Amino acid sequence: MKSRLLRWLVCPQCFGDLTLFAAQSGRSSLDADDHEILERVAPIGSSEEIEVEIMSGALGCQACGVYYPIHNGIPRMLTYSSEVAEVHARGNAAWLSEHLGNYKLPSGSPPPGEENVLRNFSTEWTGYKWTGDGYWNVSTENALNCKRYELGLGKHSLRDKLVLEVGIGIGGTADMLSRKERCEIVGIDLGYAVDQAQHYFGKNPLLHIVQASIFAPPFRPNTFDVVYTHGVLHHTFSTSAAFRSVAPLAKEKNGMLYVWLYSHEHEKVTTLRRLLMSIEGLVRPVLSRLPKAGQTAALLPTLPFYILYQNLHVRRKYGAANTAKYGWNEALHAARDRLTPPFAHRHTYEEVAEWFESAEYAHLEMLRDEQPPDSVPESYRQNVGIRGFRREAAASDK
Numbered sequence: 001m002k003s004r005l006l007r008w009l010v011c012p013q014c015f016g017d018l019t020l021f022a023a024q025s026g027r028s029s030l031d032a033d034d035h036e037i038l039e040r041v042a043p044i045g046s047s048e049e050i051e052v053e054i055m056s057g058a059l060g061c062q063a064c065g066v067y068y069p070i071h072n073g074i075p076r077m078l079t080y081s082s083e084v085a086e087v088h089a090r091g092n093a094a095w096l097s098e099h100l101g102n103y104k105l106p107s108g109s110p111p112p113g114e115e116n117v118l119r120n121f122s123t124e125w126t127g128y129k130w131t132g133d134g135y136w137n138v139s140t141e142n143a144l145n146c147k148r149y150e151l152g153l154g155k156h157s158l159r160d161k162l163v164l165e166v167g168i169g170i171g172g173t174a175d176m177l178s179r180k181e182r183c184e185i186v187g188i189d190l191g192y193a194v195d196q197a198q199h200y201f202g203k204n205p206l207l208h209i210v211q212a213s214i215f216a217p218p219f220r221p222n223t224f225d226v227v228y229t230h231g232v233l234h235h236t237f238s239t240s241a242a243f244r245s246v247a248p249l250a251k252e253k254n255g256m257l258y259v260w261l262y263s264h265e266h267e268k269v270t271t272l273r274r275l276l277m278s279i280e281g282l283v284r285p286v287l288s289r290l291p292k293a294g295q296t297a298a299l300l301p302t303l304p305f306y307i308l309y310q311n312l313h314v315r316r317k318y319g320a321a322n323t324a325k326y327g328w329n330e331a332l333h334a335a336r337d338r339l340t341p342p343f344a345h346r347h348t349y350e351e352v353a354e355w356f357e358s359a360e361y362a363h364l365e366m367l368r369d370e371q372p373p374d375s376v377p378e379s380y381r382q383n384v385g386i387r388g389f390r391r392e393a394a395a396s397d398k
């Protein structure tokens with residue numbers, strides 16, 4: 001965890017300030033270009049802020065009497081007990097009793113089904129060997145084009161902005177966006193994908209990685225210039241409740257929020273797809289409850305279909321340079337993503353637009369109205385992708 005993150009990180013239970021207790025930290029220096037970007041996003045207070053990285057320690061909230069572990073360089077901000085918090089407590093017992101004797105681990109209750117969401121997505125990401133060649137079905141270079149299209153970067157620059165990605169997964173797009181668009185990004189994710197993200201991209205000084213849930217974000221309202229989330233909110237017990245939890249995080253008076261969610265329309269684009277989606281609806285609730293080995297065994301027979309569909313159909317349609325080649329590793333990752341999440345809700349543009357309006361967002365922009373570059377798969381706009389800009393909250397909400 002970079003010290004600078006403490007500017008924005010707060011207790012997810014009470015929004016109070018956190019005290020940093022560092023057990024193990026290191027120092028690294030910043031090149032002039034990155035220094036300039038950070039300075040423009042938020043003026044740098046001291047060299048400590050940008051040079052010191054905490055590898056192990058804790059963040060204490062005095063008001064709640066709880067501490068959040070920093071483990072493997074990542075602040076773990078879950079408000080209920082978790083495997084990583086227990087591992088950290090066992091490995092640092094003497095240090096914790098010396099420095100945080102009066103603090104306890106958080107012991108709240110998770111939102112419905114969230115522990116199983118955490119387990120399944122953690123399996124999906126930690127078992128995936130990222131090669132650097134692509135993200136999902138697109139090549140790495142084209143993944144950046146896709147994000148530029150989604151976020152409307154032709155009209156809304158990210159330059160010098162503070163950005164939050166909700167559900168970063170392995171963190172590759174946040175890494176690219178921060179470097180290419182010259183912004184500072186905080187990425188949260190519920191699961192142990194954050195450890196993969198830290199492994200691959202932890203050295204990027206423009207990127208902060210945090211383990212936290214959408215339902216208890218460790219940030220105050222009105223913090224970020226831009227908040228975006230792709231393929232995440234529909235994997236929670238309630239997409240609309242997840243939306244209401246992230247909507248206040250963008251700044252009033254023009255903070256941008258972008259969400260991308262599965263749609264009903266995309267489910268029905270072809271008869272084959274309709275059939276596959278019906279099968280998915282039956283199989284997913286069963287697979288999501290199985291242990292990892294059982295899931296893997298059940299998914300293995302589907303992998304040749306993923307590989308053939310991607311390598312023969314998708315690559316021909318969008319061009320080899322724009323798409324990723326699937327082997328077993330990529331196919332298993334895609335199959336897990338489709339068939340093991342406990343929740344995968346579908347929505348309409350109209351429904352999600354109403355959520356934006358109820359959360360005081362205006363000037364909505366919809367991907368279905370925007371022609372993408374040829375390299376961007378059609379599924380981007382066949383699903384629901386909406387950007388909105390936050391108004392000033394009504395006095396009654398303050």
Ligand SMILES: C[S@@+](CC[C@H](N)C(=O)[O-])C[C@H]1O[C@@H](n2cnc3c(N)ncnc32)[C@H](O)[C@@H]1O
Pocket residue numbers: 114117118121122125166167168169170188189190191193212213214215229230231232235236337
């Ligand atoms: C399908 S993946 C998408 C990852 C990334 N946005 C991408 O497009 O590659 C969904 C991600 O949402 C995360 N997620 C699910 N529920 C979450 C929650 N309550 N809070 C934060 N992240 C969550 C999962 O851990 C997973 O990494």
Ligand SMILES: [Zn+2]
Pocket residue numbers: 011012013014015016061062063064065
């Ligand atoms: Zn607190």
